Amino acid sequence: MNLYGELAARFSPQVVRYLREAGELAARSGRHCYIVGGLVRDLLLGWENADIDLVVSGGGISFAEEIAAQWGGRVVVFGDFDTAKVLLPDGWSIDVAGARREYYPRPGALPQVAAADLREDLWRRDFTINALALSLGPEDLGRVIDPFGGLEDLRRGLIRVLHDQSFRDDPTRLFRAVRFGVRYGFQLEDRTCRLMSLAVEGGLIRSVSPQRLGAEIRKILAEEQVLPMLRMLTDFGLLQAIHRALGEMDWALLRGLPAALGVFDPPSHGFAYIAGILFHQPLEAAMEAAERLALSGAEERKLRDLLVNWRFALWCLNWPNLRPSTIYHVLSALPEEGLALLWAYSGAPPIRERLIAYHERLAKVQLSIDGNDLAALGYRPGPSFGKALRMVLQARLDGEVSTRQEELSLAGRLMGQMEREDA
Ligand code: ATP
Numbered sequence: 001m002n003l004y005g006e007l008a009a010r011f012s013p014q015v016v017r018y019l020r021e022a023g024e025l026a027a028r029s030g031r032h033c034y035i036v037g038g039l040v041r042d043l044l045l046g047w048e049n050a051d052i053d054l055v056v057s058g059g060g061i062s063f064a065e066e067i068a069a070q071w072g073g074r075v076v077v078f079g080d081f082d083t084a085k086v087l088l089p090d091g092w093s094i095d096v097a098g099a100r101r102e103y104y105p106r107p108g109a110l111p112q113v114a115a116a117d118l119r120e121d122l123w124r125r126d127f128t129i130n131a132l133a134l135s136l137g138p139e140d141l142g143r144v145i146d147p148f149g150g151l152e153d154l155r156r157g158l159i160r161v162l163h164d165q166s167f168r169d170d171p172t173r174l175f176r177a178v179r180f181g182v183r184y185g186f187q188l189e190d191r192t193c194r195l196m197s198l199a200v201e202g203g204l205i206r207s208v209s210p211q212r213l214g215a216e217i218r219k220i221l222a223e224e225q226v227l228p229m230l231r232m233l234t235d236f237g238l239l240q241a242i243h244r245a246l247g248e249m250d251w252a253l254l255r256g257l258p259a260a261l262g263v264f265d266p267p268s269h270g271f272a273y274i275a276g277i278l279f280h281q282p283l284e285a286a287m288e289a290a291e292r293l294a295l296s297g298a299e300e301r302k303l304r305d306l307l308v309n310w311r312f313a314l315w316c317l318n319w320p321n322l323r324p325s326t327i328y329h330v331l332s333a334l335p336e337e338g339l340a341l342l343w344a345y346s347g348a349p350p351i352r353e354r355l356i357a358y359h360e361r362l363a364k365v366q367l368s369i370d371g372n373d374l375a376a377l378g379y380r381p382g383p384s385f386g387k388a389l390r391m392v393l394q395a396r397l398d399g400e401v402s403t404r405q406e407e408l409s410l411a412g413r414l415m416g417q418m419e420r421e422d423a
Contacts, residue, residue, distance in 0.1 A: 001144040002144065005142070007035075010050075011050075018088065022054060026063065027138050033057075034054065034056075034136060036055045036122070037053045039051060040144065044154055052092075052095065054096045055096075059082060067086055073087055073088045073089060074087045075087075080097075084096050084097075099117055100124070101115075111170075123162060126177075127160060127161060127176075127192075129153050129154050131147070131150050158187055159188050159189060161192050174204075174238055175217065175219075177192065178220070178229055179220050203241070210294035214293040217274070220233070227258075230273075245278060245289040248281070249277045253341070257341070260340035266339070267336060272337035272341065274299075275337055279345070281307070283304065302335035306334055310342060312330065313342065316330045317342075317346075317354050318348075318351065324398055325398050328362045339355050365397055367392055373408060385415075392407050
């Protein structure tokens with residue numbers, strides 16, 4: 001099978017020229033250069049993918065430097081074994097690695113690595129459909145190399161590991177199996193499925209670092225079909241194996257979340273899903289789960305703010321005749337993702353209207369005065385500044401003041417009052 005036509009149709013003539021030249025350059029010194037991994041799979045399936053990963057026999061970093069010198073690009077060397085990124089002048093980048101073999105000293109540990117040939121490099125990969133290569137050699141440009149039956153599995157729609165030790169070597173592949181299976185609508189091949197169940201029962205997930213688990217879960221949460229993936233992860237017991245708090249989710253809430261994310265578009269959709277999964281959990285269990293997923297310090301604070309405050313916010317939003325400043329007060333205690341979660345959780349129209357009002361209007365209200373204006377009026381800076389400005393904002397939200405002059409005179413009155421009380 002030859003994919004040169006598909007390659008040429010997918011990339012600009014300039015990029016195709018780069019790839020051909022890479023193959024020719026390697027061949028001139030008796031080496032071989034291949035495109036590997038996801039791009040070959042997605043060329044065959046007709047899926048979008050513009051990530052070019054090259055594997056070269058001989059040194060990867062030295063080859064990256066050679067092609068960068070030829071094309072006027074720049075090389076960034078990764079900490080990973082013999083791997084580099086070539087940044088090209090027209091904005092493209094290409095990852096280059098020396099062909100390698102991996103050996104796993106114990107489950108979940110990072111592998112020990114040594115230079116090897118293409119077959120060994122493909123053997124260390126996760127699934128047969130990801131263990132395909134496309135030759136860039138001038139003799140056989142575009143030829144697909146398929147040592148492990150990846151083409152047949154692509155045709156049949158199967159996710160299959162290359163060998164029985166695969167999940168033991170790297171348990172993050174359990175999550176990747178679910179992600180690729182659902183993304184492409186492929187079946188998990190029977191034996192692979194059994195090996196997955198055995199790996200979960202054997203407690204292999206415990207050996208994986210929070211950073212690696214968090215990275216895999218975030219990739220899943222960035223996919224289009226998040227919910228079916230979460231469902232399959234739960235069916236395999238994979239989320240529960242990370243932390244029991246991740247296994248008790250409110251499916252109705254999660255089903256409403258994609259639409260809510262469309263309405264509020266908060267900074268991190270991935271964090272919104274994690275917070276949604278942990279929405280009903282006691283704070284302590286949720287924070288333990290967050291640690292197992294290596295949430296950042298800022299995300300941990302957002303999660304805490306959400307879990308501590310959402311019930312009270314929802315209770316308040318249920319009251320009739322709320323002042324805008326009260327809506328502002330309770331909702332500004334939540335992270336932005338919390339608005340989407342409350343919207344998904346509560347279908348009640350008055351609550352949804354208030355969430356929208358906050359998001360579209362109230363959260364954007366800003367005073368036209370600040371501490372400098374209070375100092376210019378002759379008041380001494382201190383905590384009373386913040387208090388006065390908060391009260392002016394409240395008046396502004398409730399429509400009691402609207403011009404800068406009105407804000408200033410209210411602030412002046414409040415400062416005078418506070419100074420008299422202190423005296
Ligand atoms: P995506 O479309 O999600 O980016 P991809 O296959 O390109 O899919 P990457 O994570 O970029 O995914 O990995 C590139 C290739 O590296 C894979 O196709 C696979 O061959 C190999 N690979 C990545 N992660 C693993 C892993 N944990 N174990 C074995 N091989 C892996």
